[in-house]
Amino acid sequence: MAVDSILSSPLGPPACEKDAKALQFIEEMTRNADSVQENVLAQILTRNAQTEYLKGLNLNGATDRETFKSKVPMVTYEDLQPLIQRIANGDRSPILSAHPVSEFLTSSGTSAGERKLMPTIKEELDRRQLLYSLLMPVMNLYVKGLDKGKGLYFLFIKSETETPDAMWPLRAPTSPPVGAVFASGLLRAIRFLQLNWQQLTEDIRTGSLNPKVTDPPIREYMTRSIRPDPELADCIAKECSKENWEGIITRIWPNTKYLDVIVTGAMAQYIPTLDYYSGGLPKACTMYASSECYFGLNLNPMCKPSEVSYTIMPNMAYFEFLPHEPNNSPGSTPPSQLVDLADVEIGKEYELVITTYAGLCRYRSRATFSSHRVPQLAPQFQFVRRKNVLLSIDSDKTDEAELQTAVENASKLLREFNTSVVEYTSYADTKTIPVTT
Template sequence: MSRYVPDLDKGKGLYFLFIKAEARTPGGLVARPVLTGYYKSDKFKNRPYDPYLVYTSPDEAVLCADSFQSMYTQMLCGLLMREEVLRMGAVFASGLLRAIRFLQLNWKQLSEDIKTGVLNPKITDPSIRTRMEEILRPNRELADFITEECEGENWERIITRIWPNTKYLDVIVTGAMAQYIPTLDYYSGGLPLACTMYASSECYFGLNLKPMCTPNEVSYTIMPNMGYFEFIPHDPINRVNLSRDSPPRLVDLADVEVGKEYEIVVTTYAGLCRYRVGDILKVSSFYNNAPQFKFIRRKNVLLSIDADKTDESELQKGIDNASELLLEFDTSVVEYTSYADTKNIPGHYVIYWELLVKDQAKSPSDEVLNKCCLAIEDSLNTVYRQCRVTDNSIGPLEIRVVKNGTFEELMDYAISRGASINQYKVPRCVSFAPIMELLDSRLVSVHFSPAAPHWTPQEV
């Protein structure tokens, strides 16, 4: 980064970092995201001083499991040190936008804390309160400034207005996170978006050697010392046969070809053997002899808001479970599709339903359809439910009931654009603006999940 952005050692980074609840496997092993393991380790807590890695967030806030207290303290410290902030970031773009939304909702209390020098009584974590006694001092001038910037309706360029020395945003905006780029540009006034690395809990894969490039140009150079990497050629039309009788053909790292797509397979020092991560990559070029890859998408993923990844089978299971609530009303789901609504923060899943109501006198009530939303959420994976319950990074699921015949109109539209009537299938996820407009123009009713889905830290 110092090759592209000078003097990063002369300021601080406002990074919103969080831990997640841990679980245990049936065999008793601790299961947690890799970053949670790192933040809770002595390597993080006792890390040596590095002028390039100085954060505004105190460790006590990062290590607080209560998401509200953690976010509040990190935002407060970021405001107190606003002129020292040279870069801002989170793991995903959605996390940074969630922090801006948090500021929109809580700026009055944050400003009051700065004005009086007294920490919000909602922050009860003893270690945070002790640490903030060393940091927080009354500052009426700063409090007035924050009030002036935040009290109006105009939040355009709010990042550079409050943190004027910010040089770039350090967030992942490839893959599903690309949907947040316009919103980030709005809040930041078009600050560069740096995608610095490609990693997962299973393995660290590689680096973006040109971190200040535009998001659509991001390529990651695989680091062969991080693990042993192999690749399954990916044909999006003719899916690879994965049966035992016909195992997929594996290509070594040195033998991939520019322009082709592959599913990455890793063997790691930690013990994973030929583990399929589920990422689809495209070879863009070579750096010396090391191939560089563009992240294309997660395999089979339909919906994603934050760290969640929901595929078609999971969504179908949720629809099936919710449909059972309609049986006593002689009602069934004729067709459905979905999309990830990220216009508001936090984003949420939207499911379009076309219903067959056999007896209008017994049609399901709003309360029943609201329960259908919750039934779908309860059927989704543990990462989704954790994001809903503890992280508040995903909003309540929404069902939009459309008029009868809507999905026939959708098919007619697809055929008018060249789709084959013999091969047409209802898309289970949509994002094309004209299709969204067609669906929304046929709305009958709108319903939201009335509560958070079930989730416990014991789930894996």
């Protein structure tokens, strides 16, 4: 396929032929979202037809949407938790998925302050890697010369643990310019540099690794790769020794083009601090993913944080959308209200409901999105809030978006003192009653 074959596409001219193929794949998926979704659902129902969960719903091998929608209920994690716990305890029968569970992913806990165990299968890794392979072709549309440089990513990996049966590992999601998954993670890395730059520069100066680093594979790799570099050590020490760390990222890495980091939702509170340390570099939210499922891409990754939206890739899972109502609950909302990806109404808010290859069926994600459309492509969705993440006192309910706005407005009072809010948390104080005037 020639590079110029999609010059007139909504995505823009590709940087190379490899990128052209990736962008073409995105367009084909999103232009034909409904038919792709229909095929995905049929594949999921066919392969998992003999699982305990689907057999219990009496689908009788049906793979069409109508039967699926009439017989499969919406569920929450609490509904599936007993089945998931059986898998974690060592039950090897096909409970949710016909394919063997390879490991459990633990959620970050950002959805409702608690960690959940999400079973996954090996082929999900390939599906997720496919989504990752689409990120740079999109980024190349907006930032030139990325192929001539390097990217620095901070990977925060929690210690691997085991399920009660010791059969499957438990993993927390790891992070994917300069970047980390969440804004808070990148700031952790900067703080670590603040505390340890002297030792870092000493290691670089001498070409040796501090004895505090005891992990054998890391020591073996670094022994092969590290070389004495006094000039680089002096350069880093010169910047880090200064009291003012404003713009430290571009002072140490002057060619940095953007920060690859999530700054939507609860992470929005860290935007001013990231601006301080980066000198206002663009913050690219490249994709939307969770432990349950990888959803889609941001096709305009260099937009302002307040304008971030995601195009759902219909090949990742089967997606349905529950119209947002203030008091929606699993028991009060009939599944008949769910709409397909092709049928969402522009400008409305929806909670995302997913059916995955790993066996989750009509699972409520608790993430609420507002939909809008890009010409010729599938609808895009802007993250609004996470359901049930709110302060609730009697009839007064405050979600994370409203809390973020309140903190931003209150922090304006600190400007005259050259002070800003670095981080905040919240809780419901029921000891006092606010006085209104």
